[in-house]
Amino acid sequence: MEIQVQAQGSLTVVVLTGEIDGKTAPEVQSRLLPLAENGRKLVLDMQKVTFLSSAGLRVLFLLNRAASSGSGKIFLTGLVPELRDTMSVTGFLKCFQLFDSQEQAVEALR
Amino acid sequence: MTRRVFAAHLDELAGLRQFVGEMARQAGLSPEADYRLRLAVDEIATNIITHGYEEAGRSGDLVVSAEVDPSELRIVLEDSGIPFDPRSRAVPSRDQLERPLEERAIGGLGLYMVMEGVDRFDYEYAGERNRNILVMRR
Numbered sequence: 563m564e565i566q567v568q569a570q571g572s573l574t575v576v577v578l579t580g581e582i583d584g585k586t587a588p589e590v591q592s593r594l595l596p597l598a599e600n601g602r603k604l605v606l607d608m609q610k611v612t613f614l615s616s617a618g619l620r621v622l623f624l625l626n627r628a629a630s631s632g633s634g635k636i637f638l639t640g641l642v643p644e645l646r647d648t649m650s651v652t653g654f655l656k657c658f659q660l661f662d663s664q665e666q667a668v669e670a671l672r
Numbered sequence: 673m674t675r676r677v678f679a680a681h682l683d684e685l686a687g688l689r690q691f692v693g694e695m696a697r698q699a700g701l702s703p704e705a706d707y708r709l710r711l712a713v714d715e716i717a718t719n720i721i722t723h724g725y726e727e728a729g730r731s732g733d734l735v736v737s738a739e740v741d742p743s744e745l746r747i748v749l750e751d752s753g754i755p756f757d758p759r760s761r762a763v764p765s766r767d768q769l770e771r772p773l774e775e776r777a778i779g780g781l782g783l784y785m786v787m788e789g790v791d792r793f794d795y796e797y798a799g800e801r802n803r804n805i806l807v808m809r810r
């Protein structure tokens with residue numbers, strides 16, 4: 563699992579690469595939760611995430627809770643169809659603002 | 673039948689998914705069915721490793737076999753962790769899944785995706801071993 567964090571103006575952009583499962587989710591959670599808690603807009607570029615289990619949904623759940631308890635917000639970009647399907651059947655998809663690409667998100671939010 | 677033994681450790685999940693993916697491709701499953709099966713096997717295996725073995729202070733392995741016949745692919749996961757029938761666990765209702773995340777609890781999503789994702793799910797406990805059986809139509 564690779565996690566790249568970049569500050570872009572008022573945004574924090576995180577590029578995730580790999581598979582988010584029961585093994586890797588704790589690492590994603592510990593890196594991203596502090597970013598969601600600091601009240602900035604957090605853009606998660608998911609284009610290179612090829613697998614997301616319920617352990618990954620749990621991380622998104624916790625990030626969303628952390629962001630909404632402050633003034634932060636989470637945006638997801640580049641979801642592959644498999645992840646989109648998982649998030650759709652579990653009712654997660656409609657709870658996040660989505661963009662097709664990181665570039666579109668940065669353009670719209672900055 | 674193809675059989676593979678994995679240590680009951682979360683490090684093994686990626687290899688387990690890869691094995692199931694190979695079996696799914698050999699059986700000619702669509703990419704969507706292949707993904708749903710890998711996700712379902714991952715969820716069941718994660719439960720076995722964390723609840724069946726680690727939290728119970730047990731160690732052991734996870735024996736995975738794949739059986740193909742003209743109509744279906746069956747993936748069987750066998751373990752000697754504490755007995756657990758995934759069908760006994762309540763999964764979220766559709767009504768609960770419609771609610772905003774702020775009003776929801778997080779539990780049960782893994783097994784919900786298992787039951788939604790496979791064409792048939794069976795469970796047996798015999799000879800002090802759990803057998804989780806996940807079936808996809810070809």
